[in-house]
Amino acid sequence: MHPFSKTKIAVLSELMGAGDLTVSGGALCLSLGLTRQAVWKAVNALREDGYVIESIPHKGYRFVSLPKNDLDPSLIEAFLLDCPWGHPVLYWESLNSTQVPAKELARKGAPEGLIVTTSYQTSGRGRLGRRWVSAPEGGIFFSLVIRPVLPPESIQLLSLVSAMSVQDALFTLHGVRCQLKWPNDILWENSKLCGILTEVSSEPGLVHFAVTGIGINANSSNVSLDEGSETVSLSSITGKKIHRGELIAGVVRYLHGAVRGLEAPGGMKRALDEYSSRCDTLGRKVRVVSDEGEVIGEAVALGEKGEIIVRTKDGTQTFTSADVNHLRALG
Ligand code: BTN
Numbered sequence: 001m002h003p004f005s006k007t008k009i010a011v012l013s014e015l016m017g018a019g020d021l022t023v024s025g026g027a028l029c030l031s032l033g034l035t036r037q038a039v040w041k042a043v044n045a046l047r048e049d050g051y052v053i054e055s056i057p058h059k060g061y062r063f064v065s066l067p068k069n070d071l072d073p074s075l076i077e078a079f080l081l082d083c084p085w086g087h088p089v090l091y092w093e094s095l096n097s098t099q100v101p102a103k104e105l106a107r108k109g110a111p112e113g114l115i116v117t118t119s120y121q122t123s124g125r126g127r128l129g130r131r132w133v134s135a136p137e138g139g140i141f142f143s144l145v146i147r148p149v150l151p152p153e154s155i156q157l158l159s160l161v162s163a164m165s166v167q168d169a170l171f172t173l174h175g176v177r178c179q180l181k182w183p184n185d186i187l188w189e190n191s192k193l194c195g196i197l198t199e200v201s202s203e204p205g206l207v208h209f210a211v212t213g214i215g216i217n218a219n220s221s222n223v224s225l226d227e228g229s230e231t232v233s234l235s236s237i238t239g240k241k242i243h244r245g246e247l248i249a250g251v252v253r254y255l256h257g258a259v260r261g262l263e264a265p266g267g268m269k270r271a272l273d274e275y276s277s278r279c280d281t282l283g284r285k286v287r288v289v290s291d292e293g294e295v296i297g298e299a300v301a302l303g304e305k306g307e308i309i310v311r312t313k314d315g316t317q318t319f320t321s322a323d324v325n326h327l328r329a330l331g
Pocket of ligand 1: 098126140143194195196215
């Protein structure tokens with residue numbers, strides 16, 4: 001991270017942490033190991049980004065309010081101050097797809113945990129070559145560079161833990177209990193709230209990097225996120241405006257823990273068991289559309305690499321990559 005943005009984020013985090021209280025310049029210098037001039041420069045830079053910070057003569061600084069842009073990169077980094085991921089966060093007002101710069105930067109050696117986010121995507125990408133439509137405002141679109149120590153053939157597990165991380169963050173921050181549709185859709189009452197796309201660069205035996213792109217219909221309503229599915233927005237569920245930066249940080253924090261857990265001894269089996277116990281697709285009648293055509297059956301289990309196993313009238317079939325539709329009832 002650039003040393004100045006590190007200072008800015010540390011100052012921001014101290015001021016926000018103090019809430020309504022005034023923090024003296026001296027106390028900031030002492031706790032952060034900075035000069036008075038460095039603190040003053042950081043406060044001014046934050047003001048330029050839209051933070052309102054009061055200077056109270058002989059007392060110090062008081063945090064008043066956040067910038068209008070709830071995707072401000074310093075803020076997301078401050079939320080993730082104690083997390084190894086999320087440094088840096090790169091923000092563009094508009095991008096074709098957050099996957100594009102994230103993959104490019106990963107190829108050039110970007111650190112694990114780098115986040116690319118934007119307010120608007122002009123050519124958002126979904127799974128299976130689909131488009132991901134960006135609402136004009138209020139959506140969450142971000143991509144995260146991950147360097148997982150996993151065998152390439154088990155990389156699907158990364159998608160499964162990503163979905164569980166979104167589910168956990170939605171519950172912790174907003175009290176919303178969502179369903180998981182295999183492999184990585186997040187549904188709320190059968191409508192799609194979030195989609196995840198994981199793209200991987202690997203060679204036999206080695207994953208170079210993965211870029212996990214997450215789209216959440218946060219504040220916008222009545223948008224079609226991908227082609228052909230009913231959608232719902234988080235704000236329409238909670239009745240509140242969603243702070244997008246806070247939610248991105250929440251997801252990234254869970255995902256960091258989940259990926260490290262996946263890499264630990266026995267971690268892949270634990271993640272599979274956990275996903276199986278949460279997955280709404282298992283035990284349901286499903287229609288599976290894959291390169292081989294369409295089948296209808298019951299989703300009965302997951303394979304050890306995260307594939308879905310479907311029992312049909314002709315026996316069981318295993319799918320690694322497919323589009324699954326939940327059908328209303330078994331019969
Ligand atoms: C899907 O459900 O098909 C996956 C959708 C993934 C969308 C996200 S939005 C952020 C990132 N950038 C993209 O272009 N796609 C992913």
